[in-house]
Amino acid sequence: MNPESVAQKPNKKNVLEFFALGLPAFSAYALIILIILLLAHFIWHGMPGMSWAFLTESPRNNNTEGGIFPAIYGTVILVFIMSLLGVPIGTATAVYLSEYAKQSSVFARAVRFGVNTLAGVPSIVFGLFGVGFFMQFIGKGIDTTLGSDMWSKPSLLWSAATLSVLTLPVVIVSVEEALRTVPQELRAASLALGATKWQTIWKVVLPNSLTGILTGSILAIGRGAGEVAPVIFVGAVYSLPELPDSLTDQFMHMGYHIYVLATQSPNAAEALPLQYSSTLVLLLLAFSLNITAGLIRMRIRKNNS
Amino acid sequence: MAQFLHKKRPKSQIIGEFFAEWGIRLTASFSIVVIFLIFIFVFREAGGLIFGTAKELKPKVEKKVEGADDLKPEIYNPETGEIAKIKEPEKKSSKKKEEKSIWENLAGDVWQPVGKEPKYGILPLLSGTIKVTLVALFLATPLAIFAAIYSAFFASRRLREWIKPTVEILAGFPSVVLGFFCLVTIVKGVNFITTFIQPGLDAFASGLGYIMPFADSFFREAFTISEFHYSSFVGGIGLGLAVIPIIFTITEDALSAVPKSYREASLALGATEWETAFKVMLPAALPGVVAAVLLGIGRAFGETMIALMATGNAALMSWNIFHPVRTLAATIGSETGEVQWGSLHYNILFFLGILLFIVSFTINAITELFVKKYLAKKFQGA
Numbered sequence: 001m002n003p004e005s006v007a008q009k010p011n012k013k014n015v016l017e018f019f020a021l022g023l024p025a026f027s028a029y030a031l032i033i034l035i036i037l038l039l040a041h042f043i044w045h046g047m048p049g050m051s052w053a054f055l056t057e058s059p060r061n062n063n064t065e066g067g068i069f070p071a072i073y074g075t076v077i078l079v080f081i082m083s084l085l086g087v088p089i090g091t092a093t094a095v096y097l098s099e100y101a102k103q104s105s106v107f108a109r110a111v112r113f114g115v116n117t118l119a120g121v122p123s124i125v126f127g128l129f130g131v132g133f134f135m136q137f138i139g140k141g142i143d144t145t146l147g148s149d150m151w152s153k154p155s156l157l158w159s160a161a162t163l164s165v166l167t168l169p170v171v172i173v174s175v176e177e178a179l180r181t182v183p184q185e186l187r188a189a190s191l192a193l194g195a196t197k198w199q200t201i202w203k204v205v206l207p208n209s210l211t212g213i214l215t216g217s218i219l220a221i222g223r224g225a226g227e228v229a230p231v232i233f234v235g236a237v238y239s240l241p242e243l244p245d246s247l248t249d250q251f252m253h254m255g256y257h258i259y260v261l262a263t264q265s266p267n268a269a270e271a272l273p274l275q276y277s278s279t280l281v282l283l284l285l286a287f288s289l290n291i292t293a294g295l296i297r298m299r300i301r302k303n304n305s
Numbered sequence: 306m307a308q309f310l311h312k313k314r315p316k317s318q319i320i321g322e323f324f325a326e327w328g329i330r331l332t333a334s335f336s337i338v339v340i341f342l343i344f345i346f347v348f349r350e351a352g353g354l355i356f357g358t359a360k361e362l363k364p365k366v367e368k369k370v371e372g373a374d375d376l377k378p379e380i381y382n383p384e385t386g387e388i389a390k391i392k393e394p395e396k397k398s399s400k401k402k403e404e405k406s407i408w409e410n411l412a413g414d415v416w417q418p419v420g421k422e423p424k425y426g427i428l429p430l431l432s433g434t435i436k437v438t439l440v441a442l443f444l445a446t447p448l449a450i451f452a453a454i455y456s457a458f459f460a461s462r463r464l465r466e467w468i469k470p471t472v473e474i475l476a477g478f479p480s481v482v483l484g485f486f487c488l489v490t491i492v493k494g495v496n497f498i499t500t501f502i503q504p505g506l507d508a509f510a511s512g513l514g515y516i517m518p519f520a521d522s523f524f525r526e527a528f529t530i531s532e533f534h535y536s537s538f539v540g541g542i543g544l545g546l547a548v549i550p551i552i553f554t555i556t557e558d559a560l561s562a563v564p565k566s567y568r569e570a571s572l573a574l575g576a577t578e579w580e581t582a583f584k585v586m587l588p589a590a591l592p593g594v595v596a597a598v599l600l601g602i603g604r605a606f607g608e609t610m611i612a613l614m615a616t617g618n619a620a621l622m623s624w625n626i627f628h629p630v631r632t633l634a635a636t637i638g639s640e641t642g643e644v645q646w647g648s649l650h651y652n653i654l655f656f657l658g659i660l661l662f663i664v665s666f667t668i669n670a671i672t673e674l675f676v677k678k679y680l681a682k683k684f685q686g687a
């Protein structure tokens with residue numbers, strides 16, 4: 001080896017090392033700072049408009065005054081019905097995957113594939129599905145049998161149903177994780193005492209993973225509350241004279257409210273401060289749910305390790 | 306003894322057990338069923354377009370023979386069902402003027418669904434979606450992957466426990482909020498920056514043109530600042546923010562899943578920490594990284610709210626990243642609410658939905674069947 005190449009090599013290596021160590025560090029810190037700035041931006045602009053009145057009043061004067069209570073109400077009702085519809089199905093699927101399915105079974109793999117695919121379907125396609133299936137097929141079906149005309153229209157129920165399908169993978173994944181943390185000894189003990197498989201699941205496994213099911217529901221709600229695209233055509237409206245009081249009513253929605261206000265408002269500049277506040281409320285709603293779920297999850301993991 | 310145990314179990318319990326298991330199985334099949342339902346019912350609403358092509362052309366021929374018989378097409382309606390009837394006459398008249406088949410219309414390069422002569426060319430929508438997806442990936446992928454490398458290999462344990470939840474916060478941002486952020490804030494920043502970065506962009510474009518001389522003019526066009534406020538660049542930043550958590554999380558998981566023995570072996574052979582990370586661990590986790598990028602593409606391709614709010618929504622056909630675009634998802638999002646139900650336009654919007662669904666399905670199938678299997682096989686026995 002001649003001395004020249006020996007002298008050159010470390011030099012080149014130093015440059016490489018600089019980038020190889022520097023770029024990842026830079027990216028990671030840049031990302032964290034970016035996210036913190038983003039959060040700070042919304043808190044900074046959103047806080048001034050926050051008040052009790054803002055949370056409890058209806059919008060007035062083209063959304064430049066008043067509050068967003070109907071939108072909060074609509075969103076909360078929506079995600080509540082959504083979880084009533086979606087969580088039982090998601091939990092049952094998770095029970096199948098964790099308790100009944102054999103690793104090699106074709107059906108189990110198909111279910112897993114279905115869940116993963118469902119998680120990747122664009123949310124707007126769920127909106128079209130809501131129109132095509134829930135409104136035009138099921139709703140129309142109910143209408144023709146009953147002779148009514150309210151079921152085939154956009155409504156709270158169909159929006160909740162659409163969202164429950166969208167959030168199904170979230171429920172399944174986190175409930176399955178919770179079921180898997182239930183110690184195998186508990187199942188064995190229950191079976192050894194003569195309980196059947198279903199009794200074991202119903203009386204031992206599920207009660208022990210109740211917090212996990214709760215986490216799944218909360219995560220799904222957090223996700224569902226922020227989704228706008230699926231509910232644009234199946235029930236969300238920009239303004240309503242009164243609060244929805246039946247499943248077939250339409251409703252105001254936080255995310256949709258923000259979208260319409262931002263893009264179609266006649267006086268966007270004046271409405272901007274309150275819009276930031278609406279955005280902050282939506283963010284707080286989503287994050288408080290996510291953080292709660294995260295804390296519960298951490299506790300489960302700690303208890304089991 | 307065994308017989309005794311069997312006797313003790315009442316018949317009702319055995320039947321109950323049977324129903325419980327099959328009830329659970331049946332419910333579990335829901336996810337698969339929904340995939341089929343999505344496909345069938347989005348397809349069904351687009352049906353007037355796909356199955357109706359021949360039928361829609363037929364009355365036109367009959368019309369020529371029989372003269373102006375406007376009632377004919379309304380009666381002649383075997384497949385679309387009652388919704389289509391309302392719109393049928395209008396549809397026919399527009400058809401007659403164009404004298405083009407609907408597929409020719411779809412392959413056109415003008416998207417102008419409202420007007421006397423509606424044009425449904427989906428090429429600008431497709432190119433717009435691809436363009437904005439590319440911008441988003443170009444911005445998000447390096448940042449997310451490098452950050453994942455840092456988090457998986459270089460960061461201290463405590464720092465790592467900070468990075469992951471922080472990125473999860475970004476994942477928790479509803480897309481409408483990110484869209485709003487682009488609409489109000491990012492666009493100002495971009496417009497501010499673009500006033501003085503044209504020379505830099507020129508240099509970048511000629512650099513790319515130097516590497517790929519055949520596409521020189523293409524790159525020059527792609528990086529020319531325009532006077533438009535909202536553009537695929539602004540939208541791409543927003544989509545990038547939405548895509549970063551996906552790419553980061555999956556890449557991080559893939560990198561962490563590489564067996565520790567790989568790292569130990571590499572270090573024992575005298576490689577440094579960064580050489581181990583880039584030359585041993587990263588290649589080993591490559592399928593996972595590919596999966597991350599693919600899923601990122603899927604997300605950016607189908608994202609609605611950000612595209613709807615920040616890209617300008619003009620169906621321009623150009624490769625300039627500073628021109629506004631109208632993506633497939635944004636088109637569905639903004640037009641489905643106002644379209645007359647059952648009309649040709651309505652069918653076409655559902656057809657766009659099918660396109661989105663097929664793209665996302667394909668991407669998922671590739672990651673599920675190809676990439677993950679490869680990854681699993683690679684680390685078996687490790």
